[in-house]
Amino acid sequence: MWPRRHVLSGGEEAVESKEVTSSVHGDVAPVSHSMRLRRVGQVMILFIGTAALWFIYRSLEPFAQWVTYSILAIPAGRHLASAVEFFVYEAPKVLMLLTVVVFGVGIVRSFFTPERTRRILAGRREAAGNVLASLLGVVTPFCSCSAVPLFIGFVTTGVPLGVTFSFLISAPMVNEVALVLLFGLFGWKVAAIYLGTGLAIAMTAGWIIGRLKLERWVEDWVLQTPAGTASALGEAGMTWAERIRRGRDAVKDIVGKVWPYLLGGIAVGAGIHGYVPQNFMAAIMGKGAWWSVPLAVVIGVPMYSNAAGIIPVVQALLGKGAALGTVLAFMMSVIGLSLPEMIILRKVLKVPLIATFAGVVALGILVVGYVFNMVM
C-alpha cells in the first residue's frame, strides 16, 4: 500500500504536496483570496465565452453565404450551392448548441443520480408512479448499456415493473439533446410536442405493462438478486467545482462521441436540402399517405442512431414537405426503440415481455404519428 501523503508536512514533501493540494482544490473548504480570484476569473470566462458564442452564432449566416458564393464561387441557384450553404451554416450552429446544452445537462444531472431516482420511485403506486418515472427519466443520466443493472436495481428495491418501464422508455426517448436540437431548429412548439408526446407514451406504455401483470416474464435470477441498499457513493454532497467538472466531462464524452454522427446527419440533410425537389416528400411522407406512419416506424426501429445524428435529417425531410407526425414517429422509433437495447434487455427479460414492451411503445409512436398528421 502506498503511504498516505501528508499535505502539510513541509520540507521535502513540499513540492509533492503542492501538486496534491492543487489537484483537489475543489474540495478545500475555506475560500482563500486566490480562490476567490479564480472564481471571478471563471465567471468572466463564462461571460466572455457566452458573448463570443452569440457573436459567432449571429455571423454564421453571412459566413455560410460568403463561403459558398465567394470562396467556393458556386453560382447561386445550383443544387450544390444550396447544399453547401446549408452544411456550412448548420454544422457549426448545431455543434455549438449541442456543446452548450450538454454542458448544462451534465450539471443538472449531477443533482439527479439514478440512486436518488430509485429512492423516489420505490414503493410508488402505479399511475402516479408512472408519471413520476417518466419525468425522472428525462433528467436522470442514462445510457442503454446500463439498462440491465438499472432494471435489476429498480425491480429488486420495490419499484413496480410498469413504473420501471416508464422510466426505461422515457430515458432514451425523451432525450435532452433531441429536445434542444428541436428547439433550436424548429422552435419551441415542435420541442414541446416532442416532450409532451414522448412523456405520454412513456406513462401509458408503462401503465399498460404494469396492468398486464407480466412479472412472470422477468428472468428468475433477477428477483433473487439481493435487494439494493442505499448508494455506496456519497454523490449528494458534491461541490460546484465538481458539478462543473461533470458538465465538462459530459461535453467531452457526448460531444466527443456524437460529432461524427452529427456531421454525417447534417451532410445527409444538406443533400436532401439541395437535391431533393420541393414537396417531393409530400407524396411519400405527407399527410395523404396513410401508410407512411407505420412505414416510418418499421424503418426506424432497427435503425440505431442517436438524436444528434437523426435530427438534421428530420429537419431536411420536414423542409421538403414530409408531415410532422410521420417525421416525429420516425425519429422516436429510431432513438426510443433500439435493437441493441432489446438484445441487452434479453439478459433480464424473457422474449414475451420484450415483445410486449416493443409492441406497446411502437403502438404509442404510431398513435402520436397519426394524431399529429390529423391535427396539424
Next chain:
Amino acid sequence: MKIQILGTGCAKCKTLTAHAEKAVQELALEAEIEKVTAIQDIMKFQILMTPGLVIDGQVKAAGRVPSTEEIKRMLVAPGGK
C-alpha cells in the same frame, strides 16, 4: 490492493480499465486489476450504472469514467473521494 472494473464490455468500461491501469502504473502500486463482466457478479456490488470502479471492495464510482488523475487520488487516499 485490488481494483475491480465492473462492466459488461461497453466502450466506457474499456476506457475505465485503461485509466485504472495507467493510474496504478504512474503511482508504481502493487495492485491487481480484475474485470467483472458477468451481470450477476456486477449486481453484487449493487450499482445502477456501469461502468463501476471498485477499490478493495468499495464502490468508488458508477456510471461514469473518472480520469486517471481522479483514480490516482482515490488510490492514495483510501476512504476519500
